[in-house]
Amino acid sequence: MEISAPRGTKDILPDSSGHWRYVEETAREVCRAFGYNEIRTPVFEHTELFLRGIGETTDIVQKEMYTFEDKGGRSITLRPENTAGTVRAYLEHKLYGESQPVKLYYIGPMFRYDKPQAGRFRQFHQFGIEAIGSPGPAVDVEIIIAAVEFFRRLGLKDLDLFVNSVGCPKCRPVYRARLQDALRDKLGEFCEDCRSRFERNPLRILDCKHEKCGQLSQGAPRMGDCLCDECRDHFAGLQALLAAAGVPYRLNPRLVRGLDYYTKTAFEIQYPPLGAQSAVCGGGRYDGLLAELGGDPTPAIGYAIGLERVLLALEKQNLLPPADKAIAVFVAAVGDQARAPAFRLAAELRRAGLACEMDYMNRGLKAQLKQANRYPARFVAIIGEDEAANDKVTLKNMQTGEQQLVDAGQVEQKIRAEMGD
């Protein structure tokens, strides 16, 4: 064995592709119920889109992007997330001409050059939704409820919803400055990471896992105390609606999003047993992004759900659906003369819409029955020399063990009659 899949990528094999389909279908059903329509954008975009959209100073842009030059000399990047691409498509195709808000969802692979770990891959899949055009907070609550509903339908338990407001371009700089002022004289005592974050992204310091840093930032001003009137009202409205909808949530003033475009509402849904990669859903409002990408100022909000992590959570809670390989009929041929009639019967049954299998390994009858049993098959249609000569089929019900000789042309209706449909 020499060639293997690139690091951080994974083959989804038949034994688990059914799980993926189940999760994706659940996502699509929820989107239909909430009025979100699918959008499919390219897996690669001009690098520039992400530089401007996600922010040049973010970790994603600085060290996690798959960027390359194509043969035309363009700088191309495999999408590390899909909000930027979705917004780009919204602007490019002038979806602002449709009734607002425009509600979109996507499911697909994303790419980040991270060090792989359980729940963290270089190619991973996200299901995300974006609502563009409404300032909220009603849509904010709607998309959160959509996420909650998605998890509810899957049966997942023990999820925690955290919400926060990260302010807007009016109040965040004010808060940022106040925070820096409060931390400045103690800066030397913070960890190395925090010291480097001080200028670049001081809000992250509040998120630091180091106990020392946590203590040092204890008395620091909180974003909540510095929100401008508009942001404060918005945040209050969000919480009122969440409460009205009966959605349990927790405030987390330290919740910060890693992408520059977020404003006001920020939220995250976690499943703690996943350990370090416990965030299964993360999102928030990005009122500044459309203008940043050259559009008219337009409010918007969205989130992304990591499907690998959802699958991990489902596995932990034993909620993955069992594989369903059951078929209606297995056509067993015995002897050379039976081969052609068996093929013909299988083709007819399949054309009639019955799931049908047969042997391709020249196995004996016993082995074919064993094979049929494995699927399992409801019926086995046995064709040997006698049957082939008389245009008959021995039809065996695998549950009762009963078998009868029937005309080859009547196999389908016999099966349908016995299956009761």
Add this chain to the structure above:
RNA sequence: GUGGCUGUGGUGAAGUGGUUAACACGCCGGAUUGUGGCUCCGGUACUCGAGGGUUCGAUCCCCUCCAGUCACCCCA
């Protein structure tokens, strides 16, 4: 990117510095001639992750690399 742990057949897993590396599952075949799910029997491992080194000799000792995993980091 930093640090810890792990790497034996398709899968789960024992094991030893030295002839034919357990076991279980799976898969294939058989248990009188064309009949399954149970049972029994048999079969199924060119490199014990890769490449070097130590040694008379290494799958078990050392180094490097690769991969997985956990924490940090980041995030979905």
